[in-house]
Amino acid sequence: MKDEQLLRYSRHILLPEIDIAGQQKILASHVAIVGLGGLGSPAAMYLAASGVGTLTLIDFDSVELSNLQRQIIHTNDSIGCAKVDSAAERIASLNSDVQLHTVAKQLSPSELHACFDSVDLVLDCTDRFSSRFAINQACLHTGTPWLSAAAIGMDGQLLGFAPAQQGTPCYACLYDDDGDEGRSCSEEGVLSPLLGVVGSLQATMALRWLVEGPVNVGELMRFDARVFSWQHLRLPAKSTCSVCAQ
Numbered sequence: 572m573k574d575e576q577l578l579r580y581s582r583h584i585l586l587p588e589i590d591i592a593g594q595q596k597i598l599a600s601h602v603a604i605v606g607l608g609g610l611g612s613p614a615a616m617y618l619a620a621s622g623v624g625t626l627t628l629i630d631f632d633s634v635e636l637s638n639l640q641r642q643i644i645h646t647n648d649s650i651g652c653a654k655v656d657s658a659a660e661r662i663a664s665l666n667s668d669v670q671l672h673t674v675a676k677q678l679s680p681s682e683l684h685a686c687f688d689s690v691d692l693v694l695d696c697t698d699r700f701s702s703r704f705a706i707n708q709a710c711l712h713t714g715t716p717w718l719s720a721a722a723i724g725m726d727g728q729l730l731g732f733a734p735a736q737q738g739t740p741c742y743a744c745l746y747d748d749d750g751d752e753g754r755s756c757s758e759e760g761v762l763s764p765l766l767g768v769v770g771s772l773q774a775t776m777a778l779r780w781l782v783e784g785p786v787n788v789g790e791l792m793r794f795d796a797r798v799f800s801w802q803h804l805r806l807p808a809k810s811t812c813s814v815c816a817q
Contacts, residue, residue, distance in 0.1 A: 617771060
């Protein structure tokens with residue numbers, strides 16, 4: 572580790588849970604972030620600031636004015652730009668040591684498989700069930716661990732999956748793929764800082780997984796911002812799951 576890196580990451584290195592060895596794991600890691608919106612914004616910035624060596628940013632959308640209420644990685648000047656380009660510019664200004672790859676399109680299943688096969692961890696920061704099911708399938712195929720986060724209204728949730736660990740659930744064990752995209756922020760709204768809370772916790776869990784390996788696998792964490800309460804639910808693998816039980 573260079574002297575400049577020792578200084579930049581000194582507050583991490585002081586933590587016994589990370590130390591120099593853990594920070595070196597973070598520096599050598601490659602994380603894919605799918606979705607550079609309200610959740611992907613804080614997650615991407617904190618992972619970049621923490622020194623994740625390579626980030627692959629995936630999003631087919633462009634920045635709109637209505638995004639700026641919660642998607643804090645983007646600015647007024649980003650309106651009309653591809654979200655991955657806007658995010659990459661912000662990340663580069665935050666930590667120029669981070670290697671960035673951008674994908675400004677919706678990936679096919681085979682393209683997702685190829686992408687996830689080369690990364691250490693995937694962060695699902697999307698807002699669609701169809702995207703999460705595609706990520707689930709790809710990560711099962713490649714054995715890549717992934718963290719799924721969601722937030723709508725005043726409710727947030729976080730859940731981690733480790734396909735390589737036998738007996739652990741997949742996303743389809745929790746939700747059936749019935750083609751219903753479910754609730755939408757554009758219809759129901761969402762509290763702006765709630766996305767910051769959940770996205771930051773997703774980045775926190777990501778760093779733990781990069782340093783320690785998967786922990787709390789299959790534990791659904793739900794946050795209710797109305798009363799500031801957390802609920803933890805342990806999810807078993809579903810023996811009749813149409814995806815992972817085959």
